[in-house]
Amino acid sequence: MSGAGFESLKALIVEDNAHMRALLRALLNSVGIKDVAEAAHGDGALRLLNERKSDLVLSDLAMKPMDGLEFTRQVRNSELSTNPFVPIIMITGHTEKHRVEAARDAGVTEFLAKPITAANLYARIAEIVERPRAFVRCENYFGPDRRRRAGEDYAGPWRRADDFQETEVR
Amino acid sequence: MTAAAKQAQFIAPDAYPQMMSKQDAARAMKTLRSSATAEKAQVAMEKAAPPMKVAILQYVCELEEAEGNLDLIFEKVHEIRGFAETAGLITTGRISEILGRYMDDMIRIGKPADAAIVALHVSAIAQAARAERDDIAMGEMVAGELAALVARRLTEALR
Numbered sequence: 001m002s003g004a005g006f007e008s009l010k011a012l013i014v015e016d017n018a019h020m021r022a023l024l025r026a027l028l029n030s031v032g033i034k035d036v037a038e039a040a041h042g043d044g045a046l047r048l049l050n051e052r053k054s055d056l057v058l059s060d061l062a063m064k065p066m067d068g069l070e071f072t073r074q075v076r077n078s079e080l081s082t083n084p085f086v087p088i089i090m091i092t093g094h095t096e097k098h099r100v101e102a103a104r105d106a107g108v109t110e111f112l113a114k115p116i117t118a119a120n121l122y123a124r125i126a127e128i129v130e131r132p133r134a135f136v137r138c139e140n141y142f143g144p145d146r147r148r149r150a151g152e153d154y155a156g157p158w159r160r161a162d163d164f165q166e167t168e169v170r
Numbered sequence: 171m172t173a174a175a176k177q178a179q180f181i182a183p184d185a186y187p188q189m190m191s192k193q194d195a196a197r198a199m200k201t202l203r204s205s206a207t208a209e210k211a212q213v214a215m216e217k218a219a220p221p222m223k224v225a226i227l228q229y230v231c232e233l234e235e236a237e238g239n240l241d242l243i244f245e246k247v248h249e250i251r252g253f254a255e256t257a258g259l260i261t262t263g264r265i266s267e268i269l270g271r272y273m274d275d276m277i278r279i280g281k282p283a284d285a286a287i288v289a290l291h292v293s294a295i296a297q298a299a300r301a302e303r304d305d306i307a308m309g310e311m312v313a314g315e316l317a318a319l320v321a322r323r324l325t326e327a328l329r
Contacts (some may be wrong), residue, residue: 002250005197009189019222019253026214031201055189062248084184093252096274117257119213122202129195129202132188138178145180 006032010052012044013038014059015091022087023057023133024091027118031125038131042066045121050082056128059122061092061103068092069106076107082127093149094157107143109133206229215256222257226250229298233292240283243292244273250295261298261309268313272320279325291316 011033015021025036037052039045041063048054057075061068068090076084093114103111110124133144134142190198199208229250236242247270254263260291269291276283294312 004200005190005194008194017225017249019218019255023218023222023256024216026218027211030210031198031207038313062245083187087189089303093270094250094274096271097259114252117256118208118215122207122211126199126202129198132183134183135186136178136179137181163206 007034008057009033009055010035010037011058012036012039012045012048012054014042014053014057014063014068016040016060016063020060020091023116024121028058028119030118031122040072042068042074045071046078049075049086050080054083054086056125057086057088059090059108060090061094061099068108069102069163071104072103072108072143079130087132089121089124089128091121105141107141109144180198180305209265219257222253223259226257226259226262227240228297230296234296234327237289238285240273240288243288244270244277247273247291250299259299259304260306261301261304261313262295264309264313265294265298268317269295269319272324275324276327284323287320287323290319 011028013024013028013036014110015024015038020129021038022039033056037048037054039048042059043066044065045057045059049057056165059071063071066074070129072088072090075081075086075088078140079086080155087109088107089110089112090108091112091114092154095113110127112120112124135143136145187221216273229246233243233246233250234248247266249268251263251270254260254266272287272291273283294316298309
């Protein structure tokens, strides 16, 4: 970190489609992020993250052998992770509610539905820049605070609505 | 373990390394909102469209060849759905979206997707992708009909 705006940032794109990687790289270049590394799946991305500092990650969801969800979990939770706080924008055509929730629970910072537009990608980056998220660490989750809406002020021990249910079971 | 011991730890943004300093953030926001950035991004999007269209036509061939292989069809539909609109193929993207959601819903309720429904959508995707001109009004009408058909079949499958 340091330098002027985006110019000094290092980004990592994790996407199995070469055309999409090229587009994302071009869109990052357009805001001044020139140092961009690419991986075609989660395994390669984890290796790259360990070899090279990254300030921002754009990741696809559906990839083989390691998908974007497992990649995100590894970044957030692995003892080997070099930056568990790195912002991760999950970019995917799978926009069904259960998949969005799975991404949120894996620890992504922002979710971006394909087809992507420059405006949508930049809006997610702006969120990260302007309103960095707090992180939460609890028994079964580490990642950005999953509560965004006003009024989500429940303060149970695990800060989740089902706290009491879990407490009773245990 | 007690509830207190398991209590969530809240880590405020200024308590962990940020992507950039607040000074740099102000400069970055100006860049994001500048017309120069919008123009560069527009050029990037326009440049990406032709190769993506070629890739989609290839996916469409693979989609047609995947006849009966629902896993492969789902995978290809997902790819097409993700790129079509970026490549300017609005109708193709719209129909792929309907088929993708239908197949996802059927997977979730644990029933096989109706082969006739899948074949109908695959045919419509192929026709839309190969059309010389994307007739969006006609595409919306076709997509509306397909979405209604899918909704009926899903309701039947849930009974």
